[in-house]
Amino acid sequence: MNMPFLTQNAWLPAFFPLLAGTLIFILAAFQRKANQAAIGISITGVLLAFVASLGLLGARFADSGHALQGSLRWLTAGQTEIAMGWSVDNLTAMMLVVVTFISLLVQIYSAEYMSHEEGIPRYYGALSLFTFSMLLLVLADNLLVLYMGWELVGVCSYLLIGFFTFKPEAAAAAKKAFLVNRIGDFGFLLGILILFYMTGSLQFSVVTEAVAAGKLPGALLALAGILLFCGPIGKSAQFPLHVWLPDAMEGPTPVSALIHAATMVAAGVYMVAKLMPLFAQATSPLFGSFLVLDAIAWIGGITALLAAAIAVTQTDIKRVLAYSTVSQLGFMMMALGMYQATTEAGHLQIIPLGYTAGLFHLMTHAFFKAMLFLCSGSVIHAVHSNDMRVMGGLRKFLPVTALACLIGTASISGFPFLTAGFWSKDEILLAMWEAHSPLFGLAALAAVLTAFYMFRLYFMTFEGSYRGELAPEQIHDSGWLMKGPLVILAIPSLLAGFVGTPWTPPAFHIHSFLHFSPVGHEATGHAVATHTGLNPVVLGVSLFVFLVGLGLAWAMYGSDKPALAPQALAERFAPLHKASLNRFYFDELYLLFIRWVVMGFARISAFFDKYILDGLLVNGVGLFTIGSSETLKYLQSGRIAYYALSVVSILVVLLLAFLKLGFGKVGM
Amino acid sequence: MANEILNIGLKHYLLVAALLFSIGLFGLITSRNLIKVLMSIEFILNAANINFVAFSHYVTPHELTGQVFAIFVMTIAAAEAGVALAIALSIYKHFQSVDMDKIHLMKW
Numbered sequence: 209m210n211m212p213f214l215t216q217n218a219w220l221p222a223f224f225p226l227l228a229g230t231l232i233f234i235l236a237a238f239q240r241k242a243n244q245a246a247i248g249i250s251i252t253g254v255l256l257a258f259v260a261s262l263g264l265l266g267a268r269f270a271d272s273g274h275a276l277q278g279s280l281r282w283l284t285a286g287q288t289e290i291a292m293g294w295s296v297d298n299l300t301a302m303m304l305v306v307v308t309f310i311s312l313l314v315q316i317y318s319a320e321y322m323s324h325e326e327g328i329p330r331y332y333g334a335l336s337l338f339t340f341s342m343l344l345l346v347l348a349d350n351l352l353v354l355y356m357g358w359e360l361v362g363v364c365s366y367l368l369i370g371f372f373t374f375k376p377e378a379a380a381a382a383k384k385a386f387l388v389n390r391i392g393d394f395g396f397l398l399g400i401l402i403l404f405y406m407t408g409s410l411q412f413s414v415v416t417e418a419v420a421a422g423k424l425p426g427a428l429l430a431l432a433g434i435l436l437f438c439g440p441i442g443k444s445a446q447f448p449l450h451v452w453l454p455d456a457m458e459g460p461t462p463v464s465a466l467i468h469a470a471t472m473v474a475a476g477v478y479m480v481a482k483l484m485p486l487f488a489q490a491t492s493p494l495f496g497s498f499l500v501l502d503a504i505a506w507i508g509g510i511t512a513l514l515a516a517a518i519a520v521t522q523t524d525i526k527r528v529l530a531y532s533t534v535s536q537l538g539f540m541m542m543a544l545g546m547y548q549a550t551t552e553a554g555h556l557q558i559i560p561l562g563y564t565a566g567l568f569h570l571m572t573h574a575f576f577k578a579m580l581f582l583c584s585g586s587v588i589h590a591v592h593s594n595d596m597r598v599m600g601g602l603r604k605f606l607p608v609t610a611l612a613c614l615i616g617t618a619s620i621s622g623f624p625f626l627t628a629g630f631w632s633k634d635e636i637l638l639a640m641w642e643a644h645s646p647l648f649g650l651a652a653l654a655a656v657l658t659a660f661y662m663f664r665l666y667f668m669t670f671e672g673s674y675r676g677e678l679a680p681e682q683i684h685d686s687g688w689l690m691k692g693p694l695v696i697l698a699i700p701s702l703l704a705g706f707v708g709t710p711w712t713p714p715a716f717h718i719h720s721f722l723h724f725s726p727v728g729h730e731a732t733g734h735a736v737a738t739h740t741g742l743n744p745v746v747l748g749v750s751l752f753v754f755l756v757g758l759g760l761a762w763a764m765y766g767s768d769k770p771a772l773a774p775q776a777l778a779e780r781f782a783p784l785h786k787a788s789l790n791r792f793y794f795d796e797l798y799l800l801f802i803r804w805v806v807m808g809f810a811r812i813s814a815f816f817d818k819y820i821l822d823g824l825l826v827n828g829v830g831l832f833t834i835g836s837s838e839t840l841k842y843l844q845s846g847r848i849a850y851y852a853l854s855v856v857s858i859l860v861v862l863l864l865a866f867l868k869l870g871f872g873k874v875g876m
Numbered sequence: 877m878a879n880e881i882l883n884i885g886l887k888h889y890l891l892v893a894a895l896l897f898s899i900g901l902f903g904l905i906t907s908r909n910l911i912k913v914l915m916s917i918e919f920i921l922n923a924a925n926i927n928f929v930a931f932s933h934y935v936t937p938h939e940l941t942g943q944v945f946a947i948f949v950m951t952i953a954a955a956e957a958g959v960a961l962a963i964a965l966s967i968y969k970h971f972q973s974v975d976m977d978k979i980h981l982m983k984w
Contacts, residue, residue, distance in 0.1 A: 846983030848913075849976065853905050 214263045218276045218296045221257040221264070221304050222343035225311075228253025229336030236329035246329040247319050250336045254312045257343065261304035268301040269721075275300075277349055290410060295349030298721050299567065303346045303478055306571055307471050310578045311339045313693035314466040317582055320689035321462055321589060331371060335466070338364035342471050346478065350410040351400045354479065358396070358439065361472045362389050368467060369459040381458040388452040392442020399435030402428060403486075416485040433490030433500035436483060437507075444476025444537045447511040451794050453534055457526040461585030464526060469533045469581050470574040477540045477570050480504060481563065484724055488547065488558040501560065505545025509647040509654075512538030514792065516657035520664065521778075521788040524594045525584045528665050529577070532620065535654060536573050540566040542651060543636040546643040562639035563724040569636055572628035572704050576619040579697035583613040586686050586694065587669060591676055596668040598676035605683040610670040612694040617666045619701045621659035622754045630750065631705030638746045652749055659757020667765035889930035897923035910964045910974040914957065921953045 214220060232246045239245075267276065279293030296304070315335060322331055341364055345357025363386075370382030404410055406428065407418040419429060440446065445453035456468045467473075480487060490500035512535045519531035543562030550557045586609040587602060588594055603610040619629035633655065640648045674680070685691065707718045714720050763772040778785040787793065900919030907913050925946040932942020968974050 844983050846980030847977070849905050849907075852901075856901060856905070 214260060215267050215276050216278070218264055218278070219294045219347060221260045221308060222294075222340055222347055224253040224256040224260070225250075225336045225339040225343065229333050229340055232329050232333040232336060236333060240329070243328040246332040247315075250332040251312070251315050251319075253336055254308060254315055254339055257339065258305070258308035258312050261301070261308045264296050265301040265305050268296065268298050275349075279349065288408065290352060291350065292353060293349035293411065294347040294353075295412075296347065299478070299481060300346055302567070302571060302722065303474075304343065306574045307339065307342050307346060310470045310574060310697075311335070311342075311466055313696060314462045314578065314582070317465075317585070317690050317693040318460070318462040320687050321585055322460060325460075327371070331368075331460070334364055334367045334371070335463075338368065338467060338472075342475070345475055349412060351403065351412070351415070352410045354482075355393075355397065355400060358443065358475065358479075359393065361467075361475060362386060362393070362443070365389075365456070365467050365472055368463040369456045371460055371463065372458070375458065378458040381452075381455040385452040385456050388449050389442045392438045392440070392449055395435045395438025396442075399432045399438070402432040402435065406432075412482065416483075419486050419489050429486075429490045430500055433487055434503065437480070437487075437500065437504060440476025440480050440541070441507065442476075443479075444473050444541065445511075445534045446476070446507050446538060446541060447514055448794070450511060450515060450534045451791075451798065454527050454530040454791070457524070457530050461526065461581060461588060464530070465578045465581030465585065468530065470578040473533060473537055474540075474570050474574060477537065477544065477566060480541065480544050481567055484544070484560055484563060488560055488724075499547065499549075499558070501545045501547050501558070503545075505542050505645065505647060508538045508541025508543075508545055509650045510538070511535065512542060512654040513650050513657075514538075516654045516661065517788050518791050519661040520657055521785060523596050525587065525596050525599070525665060525669060526581075526594055528596075528661060529580055529584055532580075532658065532662065533577055535658060536569070536577065536620070539633070539636055539651065539654070540569050540573070542566075542647060543569060543639055546639045546645055548643055560724050561643050562636060564719050564722050565632065565635035565639045567722050568708050568718050569629075569632035572619070572632040572701075575697055575704055576616045576627075576629055576701040579612055579694060579701055580616040580620070582690070582694055582697065583609050583616060586690055587613075589686055589690070590683050591678060593676065596665065599669045599674070600672040600676075601670070601674040602683070603670040605680070606670075606685045608685060608691045608694060612698050613666055613670065615698045615701055617662045621662050621757060622655065622750055624751055624754065626702060628701055628703065628705035630754075631708045634746060634750050635708055637750060638743055641743060641746050652753055655750075655753040656757045656760075659754050660761050663758050663761030664765050667761060671766065672768045886930055886934040889926055893923045893926040893930070896920075896926065908976050910967065910976055910979075913976065914960050914964065917960075918953060918957070921949055925949050 228249045231249050232242075235242050235245055235249070264276065275295045275297040277293065277295035279291035282290050282292045284290075315332070318331070318335070322328060325331070338361060341357050341360030343357075345354055345361060348354035348357055366382045366386045369385055370378050372378045400410070403415050403424075406424050407415050409415055409418070418424070424432065442449045453468055453473065457464055459468070487500050487504065515531045515534035515538060519528050519535065522528045522531060543566035544560065546560065546562035546565075548559045548561050550559070586606060587599065590602070590606055590609075591599060593599070615627070619627035622630040622633045624630050637648070637651060637655075640651055674683075706712060707716055707721075712718075760772075764770050764774045764777065790796070896919055900916045900923060903916030903919065904913055907916060928942040928946045928949070930942075932940065932945075936942070964974060967979060971979060973979075
């Protein structure tokens, strides 16, 4: 591809999947069973998008000065112009490659995984449109286009979670995901409107500059920040809106890997990073030095620990991974919320210490979590069950999958030095350590749980002996269309971390590629100093955390006769175990809330509508009209003389009244 | 005193017109006969005509607006009389009567 052409038209990556998706849906309208064509078109589209994204990433590496941007005028209303703008900075370029890479592998994987299903064109059409929406979101240079992509990924996610239309649970899960997301998106929209109202623009650069110039009063900025953060809370499944993501596992497993692990749920993290200049400015006068960033960090921390605590007792393999995703997203949010406040000439300067770490983890997590989900898909494909209690010993039957899963597990748990997850999680812990955050202990605990539940998953699935009912010869590893993506994803799951080690040359270091620049410093490339290096305390904590988690999992699930019986432990901590098994009763709580508060309010409204509005007002007006006309109709006697008399007498009365009251003098 | 009576002015015309109008109105309200009603209407119209001409003569002597208006009213009155008499005739054919009290179909 011609490089100048590509850099001038940086929207190309989003264009190919859109074209592919549209073509597939048109084709499917004529030919319902165009499976091979749909697969071909979709994979070609995303492959082209991947190549274009790689080109853009290369261009950013070669020259990371000004962002590659451009725009089309979309609509003009008075003084306000809204553009369809795109902009590729380093963060966008990285996201483009991650999204298209995983989308490509997932689509290849799906070709085999979904081969027995009905409605392949619908599946691939929705996948292509999802990829388009995600790329639109990533490429956006203003809030409106971002919001558009944001809602579109929500729609595509809805379509794909509910793909198995014959399953009522899938339909319910799709609806739940959509509705829960809407709650967050509503806040997001309100935040956008506040910013638009106060700054008159939707462009990121204009908005952040206006914010830096102090155009928004502090309280309003804080409110806008909190409202904007509602969006990521919904989309990235943060506490308290995390309930939709585990249910979203009703969708096909490759969809879970692409949307609900690697890309869409990362949109929230991406958005927080993109609007970091704004969030870093948002102080709340209500709580003294409390920043919106603190709220982000605490929400992330609570999510990380809560989801990890739920994951340790779940037995559905996909649900463990789903809660693990929620927990890891919490880690990323927590990292983005870390900051160091300095006062420079009386002006509060916020340096977000965890900016790079959070995005680094976003990237590595996308690789290994997508791979883990694809592994679980491979396992489910082989044993036709999601329940880990009827698995075990599958390593003999699925050697490639087992190896990939082991690599993914090691990576997410933070196996020292060799895996990507170790380096990115280490960065997060390091950022938290340097920010002197009280959340550090919480993060360490969540990391212990992470290592524990991931190795629990691995041991229960692949080690020990098989506990299911299938005959050994019925279980077989999947074909190369499914194994290939696993092998390919294993590489970045191990190696992607090497852009963030202390020994990485600065030119290739993630800190020099992705760093937070305060407003007004982008052009000069002045970077806020961020740390690189190996902190012995943090490293020690990382290692300790990994070993404790691994050891516990080994002791409890490592073999058929564990040293530490899970059953005994569960009975020992019965209330805790029960609460975790029931996901801390969040769904029940929400159901109660809906049943009593929402439904109660709905009943009151219905009563008001039925009896006050319809009964008293609408019907009342009608009845009054009928009654009065029934009375007044007798005036219509048919005798003209009476009419004349009444006209004349009323005229006389009016005349006398005017003369008496002197209205006539006005005209004279 | 005699002079004052002979000196006819606007006031006298208006008095005559008011008298004529009142007679017409009285006839309109009290008459039962359709033809009498029509005649009463003519009274009212002519009362208005007298006002027009009188005002025209005394208030704007050099313009003929009032007189022209009176001619218009007469024309329309003639046309109206034609239509009304035709209606009266057909009512008589239908009811064998021109008594207004008996013709009250247009009611609730």
